[in-house]
Amino acid sequence: MGTAYVYDSIYLEHNLPSHPENAHRLKHILSTLKHAEVLTRLELLKPRPATLEELQRVHTSTHIERVKHIAQAGGGHLDSDTYVSSKSFQAALVAAGGVVHLVEMVLSGKIANGFAMVRPPGHHATPTRGMGFCLFNNIAVAARAALAGGEVERIFIADFDVHHGNGTQDIFADDPAVFYFSAHQYPYYPGTGPWDETGQGAGEGTVLNVPLPAMVGDGGYAQIFNELVWPLAERFCPDLILVSAGYDAHWSDPLAHMNLSLTGYARLQRELMQIADQMCGRAAFTLEGGYHLDVLAYGVLNGLYAMMGEETIADPIGPSPYPERPVDALVQRLKNLHDLN
Numbered sequence: 001m002g003t004a005y006v007y008d009s010i011y012l013e014h015n016l017p018s019h020p021e022n023a024h025r026l027k028h029i030l031s032t033l034k035h036a037e038v039l040t041r042l043e044l045l046k047p048r049p050a051t052l053e054e055l056q057r058v059h060t061s062t063h064i065e066r067v068k069h070i071a072q073a074g075g076g077h078l079d080s081d082t083y084v085s086s087k088s089f090q091a092a093l094v095a096a097g098g099v100v101h102l103v104e105m106v107l108s109g110k111i112a113n114g115f116a117m118v119r120p121p122g123h124h125a126t127p128t129r130g131m132g133f134c135l136f137n138n139i140a141v142a143a144r145a146a147l148a149g150g151e152v153e154r155i156f157i158a159d160f161d162v163h164h165g166n167g168t169q170d171i172f173a174d175d176p177a178v179f180y181f182s183a184h185q186y187p188y189y190p191g192t193g194p195w196d197e198t199g200q201g202a203g204e205g206t207v208l209n210v211p212l213p214a215m216v217g218d219g220g221y222a223q224i225f226n227e228l229v230w231p232l233a234e235r236f237c238p239d240l241i242l243v244s245a246g247y248d249a250h251w252s253d254p255l256a257h258m259n260l261s262l263t264g265y266a267r268l269q270r271e272l273m274q275i276a277d278q279m280c281g282r283a284a285f286t287l288e289g290g291y292h293l294d295v296l297a298y299g300v301l302n303g304l305y306a307m308m309g310e311e312t313i314a315d316p317i318g319p320s321p322y323p324e325r326p327v328d329a330l331v332q333r334l335k336n337l338h339d340l341n
Contacts, residue, residue, distance in 0.1 A: 003043070004052070005304070006046075007030070007098075008098065010091045013088075014094050021121065024293065025296055027256055028297050029287075031295060033295070038304055051097075058136070058140045065138070066078070067089050070089075071086055074086050076222035078130045088135060096137075104307075105152045116284065117300070120140075122137045122139055123244045124165065126166065128253045132191065151239075154236060155242060156275075158183065158244070159246070162257075163188065173203050173303070174203040175202070179208075195210070208229070215322060217321070218320075221268055224327065243272055243283065247290030248289040251321075262299060265302060266303075269302060285307075
């Protein structure tokens, strides 16, 4: 078994060149991976469109039809941030289906792990609407498909995008089969994800929100993983690790104000692979945000190195020149809330 990646040229057809989330993001990732001679060492998985049944496990029919109608009409916007081009509906179907297929291959044992290089991204999409550059919630569609297939009973979703994955939390907040962890800049778009939300109803205790002030960097994120993510993942005992991989918490990203380096990101991705190796042996990443093209591309590259079990870290940009803000008080508050003392 090896490491795979998901890609299809349809992902480039969802495009608005003036928008931060455009096709150049994925083109730059692929160019960087090719230059690093990594693509030839990976298995390419050709995705399929998500089925209507798979989408409807997560999204309302009204939302699905709205995206389809706008695309068929030649394009438009779901809101001021979220565009739809004429090919966006098809791209979004294949993005969600691509993550579903990747997870199917991981669960079948045909591959060890993999990275879905898909767009549009997904973690802001709620059951009823697309927002924050996202049309359908790719990782949620894949998680629900895996649970429906009966091969897993518990899924741990880790989200290190700088923005809170409000859609993913909304979808799974009351679901005891899915644990959702997000470390995000707060208060920041979309304004959700406070520290005291831990899930609701049957899902109480299955949400870990780590709302970070600006300028938390490598040390703070490492502390969060060591003192919160590891023990809560061990308590939950997942059968599958899914990762919403956004690289916009880097210190040079133009849309946020965090302090991670590529080396710090690489360590987080290695930690997630170690969690997967120790607890279930199954992991799949899917692309979310990241708007500094080199950071985005090298972040994905380092994620693939982690999946392949290699020690290499590519960091041509280097460490942050800014001081890091500590997170001790927040971590302690969260440890108290989640009974980790």
